Every structure is written in C-alpha cells, then in structure tokens.
Amino acid sequence: MTDISHGSAPQTTIDKVQASLARRHRKQYILQGFGIVAISIAFLMLFILLWSQIATGYKAFMQTNITLEVFVDPEEVDAGKLPRGNFDDVLVAALLPYLPNVDASSRADVRTASGIFSNGAQFYLRNRIVEDPSLIGQTITMRVPVSDPYDQLYKELVDRDTPENLRRLDNTQISNFDQLYEAGVITSRLNTALITNADSRFPELAGLKGALLGSFWALLTCFLIAFPLGIGAAVYLEEFAPKNKLSDFIEVNINNLAAVPSVVFGLLALAVFIGWFGMPRSVPFVGGLTLALMTMPTIIIATRAALKAVPPSIREAALGVGASKQQVVFGHVVPLAMPGILTGTIIGLAQALGETAPLLLIGMNAFITSAPGSPFDSSTALPTQIFIWADSPERGFVSRTSAAILVLLTFLIAMNAIAIYLRSKFERKW
Amino acid sequence: MTTLAFAILLAACMVAYALNRRAATGLRDGGQRLHSVSGYHGLFALLMILVPVLVVILLWLVLQGAVVNRLVMSSLPEGTLDGLGKGQVDLILAEIQSIAGGRVFGEPEVWKIAAAERFSGLLQSAALGLVLVTALLSLAIMFFARSKVSAEFRARQGAERIISGLMIFCSVIAIFTTVGIVASLAFETVKFLKLVPLTDFLFGTSWEPQIPIRADQVAAEGAFGWLPVIVGTIVITIVAIVIAIPIGLLSAIYLNEFAPKPVRSVCKPILEVLAGVPTVVYGFFAILVVAPAIRSLGAAWGIDVAPNTALAAGGVMGIMLVPFISSFADDALSAVPRALRDGALALGATRAETVMNVLFPAAIPGIVGGVLLAVSRAIGETMIVVMAAGLMANLTLNPLESVTTVTVQIVTLLIGDTSFDNPKTLAAFALGMMLFIVTLIINIFALRIVRKYREAYD
Incomplete structure (x- = not known):
C-alpha cells in the first residue's frame, strides 16, 4: 500500500480523479457564481425599478402653495353675478404688495407675476365665495397651489445655473418667486389634490380620483361577473363534467385563453361590445366586462386546483350519509376549497388592476376631468392614467406618473398581501 | 327604472x-x-x-x-x-x-x-x-x-x-x-382584405397606414405590408429572450440546486415580484431610466443610438420575462426523478456536473416549452413597446435602431375615435388576427411539449 502512488509512475484512477478534482470543483464554483450573478442582476433591476419610481415619485406627494390675504373686492366680484367675477384680478391684487419690483400699470409685468398662480387658483377662490357669498368685501386667507414651473423651482428641479434662455423661468420670474419665498408666503404641503382631484391639463391640479374610481368600478364589474361564472365553470369541469369531447374542448379553450395576448381581448371588446352591441366607449363597465373575460381563466384554473386539493374522503363521507352529488359539492367541497378560490381570485383581480392594453382600445385613455359616479360614466383607470401622464409633455407629470405608479403598486402589494394572508391563515394540509 | x-x-x-x-x-x-x-x-x-x-x-x-x-x-x-x-x-x-x-x-x-x-x-x-x-x-x-x-x-x-x-x-x-x-x-x-389584397399585406415591405381622409387630399397612398412590423416584433423579442434566458435559467439552476433553503425561500418570492409588476410600469421605467442610460452609454462609446431603440424595450421586456422562464425551468428541474440525480451523485459527479450533464438534458423539453411560452408573451406584450418602442415601421435587424411592433401598431391605429369602415382601423384587426394566430400556434406547441414531458416521468 505504501509504495503505490509514489513517483510519476503510471496513474491509477484515484490519481486521475484527484488531479482533476480541483478543476471540477472550480467548474462548480463558476456555475454557482454565474447563478448568483444572474439573480443579483434580476434583483438589481427590480431595485432600480422601484428606486427610480420612488426617487421621482415622492416629490409629487408634496405641492408648493402660496398663502395670501385676499381682499374680495366687491367691485370685481358682484354677489348678483356669481359664479362670474374677476377672481383672477382679486388674487393678483393680493399678490402685488409682495412684489415691489413689479410695475402694477404694466400689463406684461403683471401677467408675468400672476403666472405664479396655478390656472385653478381662481376656481378655488370662486368655489369658496360661491359657497359663502358673505365673504365679499372681507379679507380672507387663501391658500392656492402655484403653477407647475414654480413648483419645480421650489423642488429644485429647475437648475438656476442653466443659461436663462434655456430655462423655463427667466430671471425676473425667479426673483419674484424668491421675494415671495422670503416673505414667507410660500409653503409646501402634503398634496391631497393627488387623491381628491380628477385629471387636469395642469400638473399641479391633476389628481387620481377619476382613475381610482374608474378602476374601482371596473374591478367591481369584473369581480361580479368573473367570480360566479369562474367558480361555476370550475366546479362543473372538476366535479360534474363527463369525460367527453366537449369537456376536453372547453379545457383546451380555457388554457389557450389564459395565454392569449391581452391586446386581443381589447380587439374583441372593441368589435363586439362597442361595435356590435353598441355599448358606450370609455366606461368602466365595458372595461370590467373585458377584464372579466381575461380574469376568468385565472379564476377557473385556481379554483380547479383548490377543488382538487380537497381529499376524496370528504366526498365519500358525505355521499355515504346520503347527500346528493350537488349537496356534497356545494355543502362540503366548495366551502373547504374557498380559501384557495379566494386567493386565486384576488391574484386574478390584481392582474386585472394592472392591465392596460385592452382598456386603451376601449377608450379608457380619454381626457376626463370629473370622477365617474357610476360604472356607466366615462372615466380612466389607474394604469391608463399612468399611460396618459407618461405621454404628457409637462415636466410636472413625470413625478406624478411615478407617484401614480407608486399608488398602483401599493394597491397590488396590498391585494397580494391579503391573498398570502388568506392562504397561510386558512390553508389546510390534509 | x-x-x-x-x-x-x-x-x-x-x-x-x-x-x-x-x-x-x-x-x-x-x-x-x-x-x-x-x-x-x-x-x-x-x-x-x-x-x-x-x-x-x-x-x-x-x-x-x-x-x-x-x-x-x-x-x-x-x-x-x-x-x-x-x-x-x-x-x-x-x-x-x-x-x-x-x-x-x-x-x-x-x-x-x-x-x-x-x-x-x-x-x-x-x-x-x-x-x-x-x-x-x-x-x-x-x-x-x-x-x-x-x-x-x-x-x-x-x-x-x-x-x-x-x-x-x-x-x-x-x-x-x-x-x-x-x-x-x-x-x-x-x-x-377586400380593400387590401392578401399578398400585399403578407409580403409588402412597407407599412404606412396613413390614408387620405378626402378623395382630393394630397396624402401618401397607404401601404399595408406587415413585413417591417413583424420584423420589428422579432427583433425586440430576440433582444428580450437573449436577456431573459441566461438570467432566468441560471437563477433557476442556482435556486434549485445550490442555494441553501432560507436563501431559496427568500429569493423565489422576490423574483416573482418582477412578474407581478404591471407592464405599464415597465414601460415607464424603460423611457425614464433604461433608454436614456443606453443612449448615454452609446454616446460614451461613440455609437449612435436611436432614442427609442429596440434595446430599451427588449431589455426591459427581458427583465419582465425572467421570473417566467425561471419558474418554468424550476418546475422542469424539480420534475426530474430523484433516481437520476442520486445516480449521478453516487457515481461521483459533482453537483455542477449532475446539473449540467444529467438534470439539464432531462429537463430540456420542459424548459423549451417555458421559453416558447415566454416568446409568445414577448410577441403579445403591448404596453412596454407602446411606450418605449418606435411608431415608424423600419425594416431593419439592427436593435440600436427604432423599430415598431405588431401590438404598437394595433394600439396606435385604434386609439382615439375609430370608425369601422376605413382600412386603417381594419388593418389593426388584421394585425390582431396575425398576432392571435402566431401566439396560438406557439402556445399550443409549447403546452404540448410541456405536457408530453410531464407524462414521460409520471
């Protein structure tokens, strides 16, 4: 035994193996290394994706406002003529005392100075006075949003060092703003308009209310249609369907529908619901109908898996004490499978919430400045609103798009968290 | 009432x-x-x-x-x-x-x-x-x-x-x-097809769906050849698949074979998050971050990159497909019978050799099925390309250029008010038909491969 492996004499198998072992182990490390690199790339991308949205989006949750002591001049605003009145001039009159450099008699100067107000500022004032006409003739404190370029300036998104002709605000405008800032009338507050306003051409006024309600109505329609129909189909196919050509054909259809591109469902909705049935465009009801067709395969597949997981002993026991087949299924199997069914449904609805392309085709990307009151009012949905804002040229919409994305992701995370909670809480191992 | x-x-x-x-x-x-x-x-x-x-x-x-x-x-x-x-x-x-x-x-x-x-x-x-x-x-x-x-x-x-x-x-x-x-x-x-002959549609090399609104208007005669559109789709799909396959496969192999249990139980759900992100978010990510990054990278190397290059849309789509491919590969690897794995290890193969020479070949059909489904996803994916790819049909294979895809054309032709009697609108449906047929064929093929393979080991 002692001499065998000495010298460079002919090698035995064990020598060969040992000599190559280091190389083979190195190969294994390389493979593992590649694997770790691959996962890191995927995670890095996910991180950059989320981080970029947070980094650009968080700014939209604050809005720069200007607070002024406004004297509601009865000469400009006539109680008899409400809601008409020169609210714009009233606001400008309140602004000018802070800006000694502005020549009140020069129209151009005044116009430049009043550009600091958002286009909606006069409507805030109007609404307040229409609500309480006794304010005419008094001095009231108004807080109104500033327009988008100044909002960007306050958030330091406008670089003061760029040459004046390339900047969105010239030196006068910036110095006006700085004077107001030093006077302490510029404040930055939580941007509640992002949730309470509907869409607008002006970023500082644009909000998600219409989109949120539109998505809500669409998802409600989708749920009310897809959930009962999906469960009915799944229960029939799993528990009752005879093994024949028709059942097979239905199965193949469901599996294929689950993989049909979403834009094709949009074409279906456009041609059938809008073209043939004459349903209106841009309404959440039609959107919900389309989403229901897309969600049904997901619900069917999840429900069938949940039904399969219920052990046959349950069915046999129920049948054994004289229950009919339907009593077995609806009295025992379906209730036991309910957590799995609900989990699948919530995940399906979460997918439907993020779905954009079919909604674009049925016109839910329209510009609508009022929130829908019912599923039959035209509106946008959350993902299509993101698409609209991403397409808008105003700078202020970039951060608002990211903010809308954060809102959408929050909803998705919440829905998935509920699904995971349901599964872990109620899932039974048989 | x-x-x-x-x-x-x-x-x-x-x-x-x-x-x-x-x-x-x-x-x-x-x-x-x-x-x-x-x-x-x-x-x-x-x-x-x-x-x-x-x-x-x-x-x-x-x-x-x-x-x-x-x-x-x-x-x-x-x-x-x-x-x-x-x-x-x-x-x-x-x-x-x-x-x-x-x-x-x-x-x-x-x-x-x-x-x-x-x-x-x-x-x-x-x-x-x-x-x-x-x-x-x-x-x-x-x-x-x-x-x-x-x-x-x-x-x-x-x-x-x-x-x-x-x-x-x-x-x-x-x-x-x-x-x-x-x-x-x-x-x-x-x-x-009554307005545009089938041969023009299938073999035409120019896609310019502008048509004159009035008879006397000076406008380009619309051209409806879908080749540049489908070529654009293929370019973007290839970019996406080239990125998704290695990342997806390698991470599946790592998670399935090498990762300790706690790492696996943390990493898998995080990877799944990528699949849950809505595509409109990916689209905005592509125009906000990826396209400018690729452009400035190209500028640094002196390469001219189009602002809406196919690389940006394809790359982001690739990231989206990673969890898709990885979960299919994971299923396929897990479905290989234990005996094969144990046999290889017992003969003295390292884990890496077992994976590469035994498990991987055995899992190939399942993986191919998953990749095919990913391809069909990539072809049918809409929002990423609508936001990040080009609108002009460009017959080119260069991924640095801007190309358009079938889904982009469908959406752009149908957005806004549409009537059902002009070739522009109808062209979108013709493209939709082709999209449906192509993805259907790929899906049926993929599902058949996956199913056949599962039966082989059961």
Whole structure:
C-alpha cells in the first residue's frame, strides 16, 4: 500500500480523479457564481425599478402653495353675478404688495407675476365665495397651489445655473418667486389634490380620483361577473363534467385563453361590445366586462386546483350519509376549497388592476376631468392614467406618473398581501 | 327604472322562496311525507324566477337602445335622411340624443326637437315596459311554482337540474369567448382584405397606414405590408429572450440546486415580484431610466443610438420575462426523478456536473416549452413597446435602431375615435388576427411539449 502512488509512475484512477478534482470543483464554483450573478442582476433591476419610481415619485406627494390675504373686492366680484367675477384680478391684487419690483400699470409685468398662480387658483377662490357669498368685501386667507414651473423651482428641479434662455423661468420670474419665498408666503404641503382631484391639463391640479374610481368600478364589474361564472365553470369541469369531447374542448379553450395576448381581448371588446352591441366607449363597465373575460381563466384554473386539493374522503363521507352529488359539492367541497378560490381570485383581480392594453382600445385613455359616479360614466383607470401622464409633455407629470405608479403598486402589494394572508391563515394540509 | 326592475326581481325571488318553503313546511306539518325537504321547494321557486327573468331583463337592456334608435330614426319626416351617408345619419342621431339629454347647442330644427321628445318618450315607456314585464313575469312564475308544491314533487331534482344548466352555461362561456375573438377578428380581417389584397399585406415591405381622409387630399397612398412590423416584433423579442434566458435559467439552476433553503425561500418570492409588476410600469421605467442610460452609454462609446431603440424595450421586456422562464425551468428541474440525480451523485459527479450533464438534458423539453411560452408573451406584450418602442415601421435587424411592433401598431391605429369602415382601423384587426394566430400556434406547441414531458416521468 505504501509504495503505490509514489513517483510519476503510471496513474491509477484515484490519481486521475484527484488531479482533476480541483478543476471540477472550480467548474462548480463558476456555475454557482454565474447563478448568483444572474439573480443579483434580476434583483438589481427590480431595485432600480422601484428606486427610480420612488426617487421621482415622492416629490409629487408634496405641492408648493402660496398663502395670501385676499381682499374680495366687491367691485370685481358682484354677489348678483356669481359664479362670474374677476377672481383672477382679486388674487393678483393680493399678490402685488409682495412684489415691489413689479410695475402694477404694466400689463406684461403683471401677467408675468400672476403666472405664479396655478390656472385653478381662481376656481378655488370662486368655489369658496360661491359657497359663502358673505365673504365679499372681507379679507380672507387663501391658500392656492402655484403653477407647475414654480413648483419645480421650489423642488429644485429647475437648475438656476442653466443659461436663462434655456430655462423655463427667466430671471425676473425667479426673483419674484424668491421675494415671495422670503416673505414667507410660500409653503409646501402634503398634496391631497393627488387623491381628491380628477385629471387636469395642469400638473399641479391633476389628481387620481377619476382613475381610482374608474378602476374601482371596473374591478367591481369584473369581480361580479368573473367570480360566479369562474367558480361555476370550475366546479362543473372538476366535479360534474363527463369525460367527453366537449369537456376536453372547453379545457383546451380555457388554457389557450389564459395565454392569449391581452391586446386581443381589447380587439374583441372593441368589435363586439362597442361595435356590435353598441355599448358606450370609455366606461368602466365595458372595461370590467373585458377584464372579466381575461380574469376568468385565472379564476377557473385556481379554483380547479383548490377543488382538487380537497381529499376524496370528504366526498365519500358525505355521499355515504346520503347527500346528493350537488349537496356534497356545494355543502362540503366548495366551502373547504374557498380559501384557495379566494386567493386565486384576488391574484386574478390584481392582474386585472394592472392591465392596460385592452382598456386603451376601449377608450379608457380619454381626457376626463370629473370622477365617474357610476360604472356607466366615462372615466380612466389607474394604469391608463399612468399611460396618459407618461405621454404628457409637462415636466410636472413625470413625478406624478411615478407617484401614480407608486399608488398602483401599493394597491397590488396590498391585494397580494391579503391573498398570502388568506392562504397561510386558512390553508389546510390534509 | 332599471334599478327598480332588479329590485322587483330580488323581491319576487325572496317572496317565492318564502312562499314555497312555507307551503312545503305546512304539508309536512300536516303529516305528509315530502319527497324533498322544504328548503328545496323554496330554492326551486327562487331559481325558476331568477334565471328566466334575469335573462329577459338583460336582453331588454341590450336591445332597448338599438330598438329605440331605429324607431326614432324611422319616424323622422319623409325625405330628411335621403342621400345622407351613414356617418351623417349617426351624427343626426347623436344630436337628437343630446337634445333629449338636455344639452342643446344653438337652435336645432323643429323636427329634431320633436324627434328628441319622441326619443325621451320612447325611453321612458321602454323603462316602464321593463318594470311591467319584470313584475308580470315574476308573478306568473311565482304562481306556477307555488302550484307545483306537493308531497310527491321532486323539488331537489328540479333545482339541481337548473343549477347544472347554469354551471354548464358558465363553462361554455370559455368557448363563447374564443368564438367571439375569432369571429370579430375574422370579420374585420375579411373586410380589410377586400380593400387590401392578401399578398400585399403578407409580403409588402412597407407599412404606412396613413390614408387620405378626402378623395382630393394630397396624402401618401397607404401601404399595408406587415413585413417591417413583424420584423420589428422579432427583433425586440430576440433582444428580450437573449436577456431573459441566461438570467432566468441560471437563477433557476442556482435556486434549485445550490442555494441553501432560507436563501431559496427568500429569493423565489422576490423574483416573482418582477412578474407581478404591471407592464405599464415597465414601460415607464424603460423611457425614464433604461433608454436614456443606453443612449448615454452609446454616446460614451461613440455609437449612435436611436432614442427609442429596440434595446430599451427588449431589455426591459427581458427583465419582465425572467421570473417566467425561471419558474418554468424550476418546475422542469424539480420534475426530474430523484433516481437520476442520486445516480449521478453516487457515481461521483459533482453537483455542477449532475446539473449540467444529467438534470439539464432531462429537463430540456420542459424548459423549451417555458421559453416558447415566454416568446409568445414577448410577441403579445403591448404596453412596454407602446411606450418605449418606435411608431415608424423600419425594416431593419439592427436593435440600436427604432423599430415598431405588431401590438404598437394595433394600439396606435385604434386609439382615439375609430370608425369601422376605413382600412386603417381594419388593418389593426388584421394585425390582431396575425398576432392571435402566431401566439396560438406557439402556445399550443409549447403546452404540448410541456405536457408530453410531464407524462414521460409520471
């Protein structure tokens, strides 16, 4: 035994193996290394994706406002003529005392100075006075949003060092703003308009209310249609369907529908619901109908898996004490499978919430400045609103798009968290 | 009024349930032996009312609009609509409807106002009719169902038969949907092919779907050759797949074979998050971060990169597909029988050798199936490319250039107001048809591979 492996004499198998072992182990490390690199790339991308949205989006949750002591001049605003009145001039009159450099008699100067107000500022004032006409003739404190370029300036998104002709605000405008800032009338507050306003051409006024309600109505329609129909189909196919050509054909259809591109469902909705049935465009009801067709395969597949997981002993026991087949299924199997069914449904609805392309085709990307009151009012949905804002040229919409994305992701995370909670809480191992 | 109809239906259902149930209980208390328990007598009455009346209400709602429109238009003064095109007739109808809705612009003609009055009158009587029909039908069925209650009546079988019918209807909706897709696409595609010859569509190398709106307008004759569009789709799909396959496969191999259990249980769900991010978010990510990054990288190396390069859209799509491929590969690797793995390890193979030489070849069919499904996803993916890829059809294979895809064209052709009689709109349906066929073939092929492979080891 002692001499065998000495010298460079002919090698035995064990020598060969040992000599190559280091190389083979190195190969294994390389493979593992590649694997770790691959996962890191995927995670890095996910991180950059989320981080970029947070980094650009968080700014939209604050809005720069200007607070002024406004004297509601009865000469400009006539109680008899409400809601008409020169609210714009009233606001400008309140602004000018802070800006000694502005020549009140020069129209151009005044116009430049009043550009600091958002286009909606006069409507805030109007609404307040229409609500309480006794304010005419008094001095009231108004807080109104500033327009988008100044909002960007306050958030330091406008670089003061760029040459004046390339900047969105010239030196006068910036110095006006700085004077107001030093006077302490510029404040930055939580941007509640992002949730309470509907869409607008002006970023500082644009909000998600219409989109949120539109998505809500669409998802409600989708749920009310897809959930009962999906469960009915799944229960029939799993528990009752005879093994024949028709059942097979239905199965193949469901599996294929689950993989049909979403834009094709949009074409279906456009041609059938809008073209043939004459349903209106841009309404959440039609959107919900389309989403229901897309969600049904997901619900069917999840429900069938949940039904399969219920052990046959349950069915046999129920049948054994004289229950009919339907009593077995609806009295025992379906209730036991309910957590799995609900989990699948919530995940399906979460997918439907993020779905954009079919909604674009049925016109839910329209510009609508009022929130829908019912599923039959035209509106946008959350993902299509993101698409609209991403397409808008105003700078202020970039951060608002990211903010809308954060809102959408929050909803998705919440829905998935509920699904995971349901599964872990109620899932039974048989 | 519609709400009232539904309320009546609901009330009728509840009353019928209670009535029948009480009647059956009464029989039982009177000493008779019932065939079905009393709850089933109630359920039978409920379903007997619910199903037919609901169908009537829904049909009424679907048809009412069309019928009212037709009645109003046919009652217009003689000769008003003579010589008008379909578009103009629609316009008149829309005006009448808006007058009826109280939105009057300018001074409409007297006959329009009369028509509007007739329109609102008809709508009101339609609503009233719906309520009446609902109430009468519910009442009639209620009496019929009540008359059925007797000791021998097989109420359970009756109710179960109705429920069975409902469930079969639910399952058949999947077929309806497929038929609806195929029919709507085929219908519009045939119309399209009447305007543009099939050979021009399939083999034309230029895609310029602008068409003159008026006959005398100076505009480019539209060209509808889908080759540049499908080539663009292929370019972006290849970019996506080239990125997704290595990352997806390697991470699946690592997670399946090497990662310690806690790492695996943390990493897998995080990877799945990538699959849950909506595509519109990926699209915005592509234009906000990825495209500028690629462009500045190209500028640093002196390469000219188009602002909406196929690399950005394809790359982001690749990231989106990573969890898809990785979960399929994971399933395929896990499905390889333990004996193969143990055998290889027992012979002295390292783990890496086992994976690469034994498990991977055995899992190939499953992985190929997953990759094919990913390809079909990439072809059908819409939002990322709509936001990040180009609009102009460009017959090129260079991923640095801007290309367009089938889905981009469908969306851009159909966004905004569309009428169903010009080749622009119809072209979108023709593209949709091609998209449906291509993805369907790939899906069937992929599902067959996956299924066949699963059976081999079971």
